[in-house]
Amino acid sequence: MVLFPVVQAGGRAYEPAPWTRDRSKVQRRINRWRLKRWFDRQAEAFALSKARVKEDDDADWECTDMLGRGAFGMVGQWSKYDSRGNVVDTIAIKQADIDTYREVAADGSPTLPWEALIMRGLAQNGCNNSTELRGLKFYTAESPMKWRYYLEYYKYGSLHNLVESYKDWNRRHPGRPERIPEAFIWQALHGLALAAYHMWTVRFDDIVIPGRDPYVLHLDLKHENVLLGDPRPDRTKMQYPTLKVGDWGMAEYTSRDDPNNSRKYRNYGTIIWMPPVWLELAAQSPGNVRISLQHRACDLASGRQYLRPDDHGFVQRAAR
Structure with a gap:
């Protein structure tokens, strides 16, 4: 049993989000994110892209912070706003290139990544001390193909x-x-x-x-x-x-x-x-x-x- 939805995303991973039309807001956030040593052009494209939590609510989601970057991907914080500008939901999105050694079947199609399988297995095993995965999408239009993990956001940090x-x-x-x-x-x-x-x-x-x-x-x-x-x-x-x-x-x-x-x-x-x-x-x-x-x-x-x-x-x- 899969505890999270797995979806093949249409379009490209770095399609700009609707909120980026507000150039002053974009510039304020980029200036803040550039204080992080690892923030580069790719991280910027990720932060300004559509969240794709659901295909019909991209206008409601904005990247409000960039949380980290490692050898295998980067993570940002996305918040969903209602019509009054109140935050009604927050998630962490991790983007990583597909692992062609472990995550590609013989016919070239992507298989579920171990990272997602392990989180699912631990949740099914009753573990409450592992991060929670809310959804998973892969982008076949990118080279290399990319995964996006939609994770529970933990506001108290690490x-x-x-x-x-x-x-x-x-x-x-x-x-x-x-x-x-x-x-x-x-x-x-x-x-x-x-x-x-x-x-x-x-x-x-x-x-x-x-x-x-x-x-x-x-x-x-x-x-x-x-x-x-x-x-x-x-x-x-x-x-x-x-x-x-x-x-x-x-x-x-x-x-x-x-x-x-x-x-x-x-x-x-x-x-x-x-x-x-x-x-x-x-x-x-x-x-x-x-x-x-x-x-x-x-x-x-x-x-x-x-x-x-x-x-x-x-x-x-x-x-x-």
Whole structure:
């Protein structure tokens, strides 16, 4: 059962959205987005394009922010406005080129990407600590073909944003330092543990993996990829944001006996967040996931992030 609609989009991915006729609004937003180092012409074309959430409501949707960019795609925030200018819905749209190795059938037609299949599988498995996929579209008129993932938007940001906000407060108020509440850290660790449990127990019936006890590996688990969702409605829980593991673009379904583990995956991920065994090129296992989760919890407790994600000098030294 597919929990989200999959649609082949007509037209091109970068068709300008109706709101871009307001040139002053466009210029204000572009000036703001250009402060991000990674914002370039392609990101601009993406931000100014139609959302295509539904083909008949493009006039209501506007890109209001650009959230990030990685090796496999970029993500923007789109908001839907009513006739009075009020925001009535917000989503995150991720655009990525099709993976011709994993996402194209023998006849050349696109197959569902692993990123979407894993999110669907985790949702079917009862996981509440993974990002939610609302829809999926592919653009065959583009070269290479492109996917657009329509994702639930998480207004509280990520663990990275949370730690940085506390660091910024403490820099500006050295006499009144604040710590992330211990109760939230325990709840966060519990949420991450639940995500790891579902990654261990989820099954994909149509996929045969060598060996026994297959599992999902995220392969790029870091602060920026752990988002903060709304608190759970269950009043027996503390009303802190719910952790949502996101960006499953590098994720794989594998086992300890899979010959691709770790030969195929050795270059996946962000090197400064890799567990030690991964740097030694041993097989990835759920134990490596636990190490990554422990790092996230320790950094929350200390209010520090020991390495900058954009420290390319360190990355090059570690790679050597």
